[in-house]
Each structure stands twice: as C-alpha cells, then as structure tokens.
Amino acid sequence: MEAGQRRSSTTAVALEALTKRFGRQRGIERVSLEVQAGEVLGFLGPNGAGKSTTIRLVVGLLLPTSGSVRVFGSDPRHDVSVRRRIGYLPGELALYPSLSGAELIGRVALMRGGVEPRRVDQLVERLRVELDRPIRALSKGNRQKVGLILAFMHQPDLLVLDEPSSGLDPLLQEEFEGLVRERVRDGATVFLSSHDLDEVDRVVDRVAIIRRGRLVGVDTLDQLRQRAPRLVEVRFAEPVDPTRILALPGVRALDANATELRLEVTGPLGELLQAVQPLGVADLTARPASLDAIFRSFYEDIPRGEEIHAY
Numbered sequence: 001m002e003a004g005q006r007r008s009s010t011t012a013v014a015l016e017a018l019t020k021r022f023g024r025q026r027g028i029e030r031v032s033l034e035v036q037a038g039e040v041l042g043f044l045g046p047n048g049a050g051k052s053t054t055i056r057l058v059v060g061l062l063l064p065t066s067g068s069v070r071v072f073g074s075d076p077r078h079d080v081s082v083r084r085r086i087g088y089l090p091g092e093l094a095l096y097p098s099l100s101g102a103e104l105i106g107r108v109a110l111m112r113g114g115v116e117p118r119r120v121d122q123l124v125e126r127l128r129v130e131l132d133r134p135i136r137a138l139s140k141g142n143r144q145k146v147g148l149i150l151a152f153m154h155q156p157d158l159l160v161l162d163e164p165s166s167g168l169d170p171l172l173q174e175e176f177e178g179l180v181r182e183r184v185r186d187g188a189t190v191f192l193s194s195h196d197l198d199e200v201d202r203v204v205d206r207v208a209i210i211r212r213g214r215l216v217g218v219d220t221l222d223q224l225r226q227r228a229p230r231l232v233e234v235r236f237a238e239p240v241d242p243t244r245i246l247a248l249p250g251v252r253a254l255d256a257n258a259t260e261l262r263l264e265v266t267g268p269l270g271e272l273l274q275a276v277q278p279l280g281v282a283d284l285t286a287r288p289a290s291l292d293a294i295f296r297s298f299y300e301d302i303p304r305g306e307e308i309h310a311y
C-alpha cells in the first residue's frame, strides 16, 4: 500500500516510553512509536523480542509498568468505546475451547453489542471456516480462521493482529491479505506482527523492528530498500587498475581483479558509474537489495550494547 493512499494524518496508536516487566523478567523497555490512521505497520523481531507483549499492551490486556498507550487518543484499558473500535487477533485463541466456532462467534458478537450477520456470513464463506466443531478440536489453521472472523466481523477501525497468517495455507493467506486491504481502503489502521517477510513486503507501509524488548528500527519499506546495499558486477573490456573505484565511499569489494569487480554498494550509484565508464565497461549489472537480506540484518544476534539504530 502506498503512503499516499493514507486517509488522514490522525494518530491511531501512540506508545510513549512503554515499558513492561514481568517481575525481574524483561518484556519491553521504553518503546515509543506512533501509527497513523490508515497505515499498515508491520511489527517484526526474533522470538521472545517483545511483539506479543507490545500488542497486548496496545489492546489494553496488560497493564504497563511505565509509559503510556493511546488508541485514538484514549487509554484502551479505561475506555470501552475505544476497545470496541479494535479488532484483536491473539497469538493463541484460548477463549472458551469447548464452544463451537459458531457459538464463540455468537457470544463475542453479543459482547460487542451485535454484529451484522451478513458480514459474519461473508467472512465464514471467504475464509472457509468449520463452524460446528469445538474450538479445541480444530487444527491450528482452522482456529486461526475463527480468530480472524472475531477480529474482522465488527469492521473495526484498528486491527491488531498477532501473527495473523500463521497456519494459513497460501490461498487463505491471499484471502486474509485481501481482507486487510479492504479494511485499509475503508480507512482502518493495521498493526500486525509477522515472521513472514514476503507477507510483510506485500502488505505493510512501514516496519518497526524490536529486539530484546527495545525498538531498533522504524522505517518505510521504500526507505529501507534505498538504504540497503546493492550488488553491482562490472566487467571491463580490457584489464584496469580498480584502486580508485574501490576507494569510493559506500563501495565494498566482494571480489576484485583487473577485469571483473563484484561490489556491494550502499547509497546512490552515480559516482561509481562515472568512475567505471571511462575505463571501458563490457557489462554491468546492479541487483536491488532483497528485503529478506535487509530484515535478516536486523534479526542477526548482535552482542548487547552494539545494536544498530537505523533511524
């Protein structure tokens, strides 16, 4: 989704120095982040980094140790009208395991003060949900589908989704992404955690990366791509002296000899192109940075105190 498609610049979610500790165990530390209305934010990070903790704080299920959460300007723990505007998909659907999908949907719809039956029917059909078996007897994917119905059925203004596509087969994943796009088209905001980098690439506008409880990067996908190194390969018609090229700022040699260079280039390519052109280039390729490689660099285990701040 393009940033230009956003509907307004009001803030949907504002986290301010948000900290949660579980006794002496860290949850998250001083996380500050804003999500604008109409935006899709992907929340990424290794296992145990603090994604679910942040998400449960956003929906008002956890009490912060310090700091604040605002959703559409209110604290979701104290404002039921704001909680009603949220559609939440937990990491594990642990609610009433002995009820069937249909019973659970009916009960939650009642708690929300009623939901349009037609909307529920549409979701059931699109997600192909088994409604008559107890939740506890459903496979992970089928449980996830019931969870998605609960999150989407009241057409919430904010969707908070904890690993929404885990367990979904590729067709259902596509259907899920369609549902997200439709809600965003109608002005909704989405805050989702995911380990599926392709999904992130397809769905989100901006990513926030959390590691060991701390936010280590927040950026748009476009900006991340621009900042990431590209692989450039140059073949010369005649042997050359590459010393000057290799000394250019942002250029790192992966492999270099008199006729061929394999370079990792960070930043604009203009200076490099100007430098190689007079030497007689036989062939040149520049590959865009893969999003996968960019994300991996955030996930890699960097010793404490040496974390990269990407913003």
Ligand SMILES: Nc1ncnc2c1ncn2[C@@H]1O[C@H](COP(=O)(O)OP(=O)(O)OP(=O)(O)O)[C@@H](O)[C@H]1O
Pocket: 022, 025, 026, 027, 028, 045, 046, 047, 048, 049, 050, 051, 052, 053, 054, 091
């Ligand atoms: N109820 C709890 N009691 C004690 N510690 C907790 C509790 N919930 C979370 N934690 C701790 O908080 C940290 C963050 O956990 P969290 O579940 O938020 O990570 P996550 O990024 O969602 O991980 P994953 O990708 O594995 O789902 C972990 O160290 C975890 O052990």
